[in-house]
Amino acid sequence: MDLPIYFDYNASTPCLPEVVEAIVPYFTSSFGNASSIHHPYGWLAEEAVETAREQVATLIRAEANEIVFTSGATEALNLGIKGIAQMADPGKNHLITIATEHKAVLDTMESLVDRGFELTCLPVSAEGEISLDLLRSSFRENTLMVVAMMANNETGNLHPIKEMAALSKAHGALFLTDAVQAVGKVPVDVRDLGVDLLALSGHKMYAPKGVGALFIKKGLPKIQLKAQITGGGHERGRRSGTLNVPGIVGLGKAAEHCLDDLQEESHRLFNLKKELENGLLQIQGCRLNGSSHRLPHVCNVSFNGVSGKSLLIRVNKKFAVSSGAACSSISDKPSHVLTAMGLDQRTAMATLRLSLGRFTTAADVAFAIEYIREVIEDLRSI
Ligand SMILES: Cc1ncc(COP(=O)(O)O)c(C=O)c1O
Known part of the structure; x- marks a missing residue:
């Protein structure tokens, strides 16, 4: 099959070759269970998990014992949100979040309303x-927790996490950030940000799917969190289930790589994205969605006068991009993020999210601009 050029790194990233190389032995020769404490197969697996824990912690400036491995960010967010809620004082039953959060947060928080x-x-x-003022005025005596994403998956908007965490602390509430799209792309320092919990995902940062982590700040006051998956008491009782050793090793290796060339790669991507945006904005009736403070590699644009469905079908012939539809590109509903920003249904549907990554080249960007221009002109002429 002739595959289109990949412009959907926010949906998922390929594993880096170094990551795959690091993982392979944990499928074959070193396949042991990290909980098998009586023989070297288990010791090797456990050692690899602890190395990865250090690598992930280093990337976000945490300590290794503050990292709990999960099956991905959706599970990490469920553990953080429900786990905190279930241990809370019954009087503390107010939660705050943002309309443009990922469904993994919105649906999980909604489930607590029930x-x-x-x-x-x-x-x-x-x-x-x-709005920080709006957040400030939303706290109540009984506010337990604020949940907000560090970077939006659709627009790439970066949010004022440090300020939001400080406001939460001042009002006696915990602060959890969904940093899935930010970790490995921009510097993340949990101490400097002052967050209590942070979720990240392997497959958004060049590690495999099916692995992620929750950072849980240690110290006083101690964060009380109820395990959502119970069983053998793995991860110090916070997440039971045999550890996904290859996935965890891959996450650790990817974390190491992201840290090594974070500045250089984000600078390269920022320049490519600028080129892409400048080119697309030359197309008549093109508007950019998002603020001036965004991730270096995400471009979200809408076009007037075209049908969203036709646009996506045509563009996807040559480029794998995401649309302005909710959650999946086959959805008929406009994205809740774009509608929360006030876009009308038609404009929201006629939207493309192009997210760049390690394997995106200047030639890909130049081709994308030309191709999308042709598609738009063609659709408008029909
Ligand atoms: C902002 C954000 N949060 C959470 C998730 C869920 O992550 P995972 O696929 O690891 O469950 C995603 C995935 O698209 C995301 O973009």
């Missing part, structure tokens, strides 16, 4: 920005 929690979902500006 269990007696009150949820405040803050709106965003037309650029998708969060």
Whole structure:
């Protein structure tokens, strides 16, 4: 099959060759269970897991014992959100989040409303920005936790996490950030940010699918969190289940690589994205979605006067991109992120998210601009 050029790194990234190389022995020769404490197969697996824990912790400036491995960010967010809620003082039953969060957060928080929690979902500006004043005025005596993403998966908007975490602390609430799209792409320092919990995902940072992590700050006051998956008491009782050793090794290796060339790669991608945006904005009726403070590699644009479905079908012939539809490109509903920013249904549907990554070249970008221009002109002429 002739595959289109990949412009969907926010959906998933390929594994780096170094990551695959590091993983392979843990499928074959060193396949042991990390909990087998009586023989070298188990010791080797456990040692590899602990090395990966250090590597992931180093990437976000945490300590190794603050990292809990999970099956991905959706599970990490469920563990963080439900785990905290289930241990909370019954009087603390108010939660705050943002309208443009990922469904892994929104649906998880909604599920707590069914269990007696009150949820405040803050709106965003037309650029998708969060208002700190609005957050400040939303705290109540009984606010337990604020959950907000560090970078939006659709627009790439970067949010003021440090300020939001400080406000939460001042109001006696915990702060959890979904940093899935930010980790490995921009510097993330949990100490400097002052966050209590942070979720990340392997397949957004050149590691395999099916692995992720939750950072849980240690120290006082101690964060009380109830395990969501119970069983053998793995991960110090916070997440039971035999550890996915190859996945975890891959996550660790990817974390090491992301840290090594973070500055260089984000600079390269920023320049490519600027080129892409400048080119696309030359097309009549093209608008950029998002604020001026965005991830270096994400470009979200809408086009007027074209049908979203036709646009996506035509563009996807040559480029793998994501649309302005909710969650999946086959959805008929406009994205909740774009509609929260005030885009009308038609414009939201006529939107493309192009997310660049390690294997994107200047030639890919030049071709994308030309091709999308042709598609738009063609669709408008029909
Ligand atoms: C911002 C954000 N949060 C959470 C998730 C869920 O991550 P995972 O696929 O690891 O469950 C995603 C995946 O698209 C995401 O983009």
